[in-house]
Amino acid sequence: MTVHIEPVTGRYAHIEIDGTPHRIYWEEAGTGIPLVCLHTAGSDGRQYRAVLNDPEITRHFRVMAFDMPRHGKSSPPAGTVDEDYRLTSEDYVIQIMTFCTAMELDRPVVMGCSIGGRIVLYLARRHPEAFRALIGLQSSAHVEPYYDTSWLDRPDVNGSRLCGAMAYGLMSPTSPAEHRDETRWHYMQGGPGVFKGDLWFYKFDGDMRDELAEIDTSAVPIHLLTGEYDYSCTPADSRQLADTLGIGLTVMPGLGHFPMSEDPERFLTHLRPVLDAIRAG
Known part of the structure; x- marks a missing residue:
């Protein structure tokens, strides 16, 4: 029997975030320039599995994807399981800065998608000196509310299936079915109210x-x-957003809201040149 073992390591760190103890899970692979990857609302770091497993990237970058508190394998802080969760820009920035400081990262690159693509703008505004570069996937300055988020956390609605359905609708129909299925499965595993709480920020x-x-x-x-x-x-x-900032934009044909997760190989063809440029710079 042939067994393929991925070169990805998962670990936990006990970190105080804004004075509150947390047990934070992250996965990493590679060596070199730190590349911190931020997952989308309601999901976790597994979305970056292809980046973590790409030898062209990990040859030059230490790729790290951490699960935000309440997401994936990072539990809520003690005594807060039943609290209503709402992610704010202040909380989000503190989480990222605390993780980078705790891991002793020297001017990392930070890449985020969706809510992660929004928060990199806050990092650029508030802490530009702390980062080598920032990458925004599916990034915009705001989004108009287009559905009632209360449906995501109701006792008479199967919230996990609803989250999966919403994620499914945001993916490109040309993305491989196996990756679309895995992407929505991650959403269906989220804790109650987590997706809704993330959308408060978004x-x-x-x-x-x-x-x-x-x-x-x-x-x-x-x-x-x-x-x-x-x-x-x-x-x-x-x-x-790009025009307002006076920078370029790469539009990725055939990809949807979760490019790194729904069609990893196609996404990597767009990401590698960006990382090469960052490394050269």
Whole structure:
């Protein structure tokens, strides 16, 4: 029997985030420039499995994908399981900065998708000196609410199936079925109210439009990549962001809202040149 063992290591770290003890799970592979990957709302770091397993990337980058508190294998802090969860921009920035500090990362590259693609704008605005570069996937300054998020956490609705269905609708129909299935399965495993709580940041608290003018792209390079098949963050949304910041945008044909997860091989063809440019810079 042939067994393939992936070169990915998963570990836990006991970290105080804003004074509260947390047990945070992360996976990593490779050596070199730190590349911290931020998952989407309601999911976890497994979305970056292809980046973690790509030898062309891990030859030069130490890829790290951590699960936010309440997501994946990172549990809620003690005594908070029954609390209503709402992610704010302040909480999100603190989580990322604390993880990078705890891991003693020297000016890492941070790549985030969806809510992660939004929070990199806050990192650029508030802590540009801390990062070598920032990569926004499916990144926009805001999104207009287009559905009632209360349906995601109701006792008379199967929240896990609903989360999976919403994720499914955001993926490109040309993405391989096996990867679309795995992507929505991750969503169906999320804790109650977690997806809804993340969307509080994405749809309300994280509106970045008034702060875009304060971002200095000469202080930290920002790279934007957006899949063409996405009604949550359309190419037009990312184009408006790119034009406002005065930077370029790569539109990825045939990809949807979860490019790194729904069609990993196609996504990597767009990511590798960006990482090469960052490394060369």
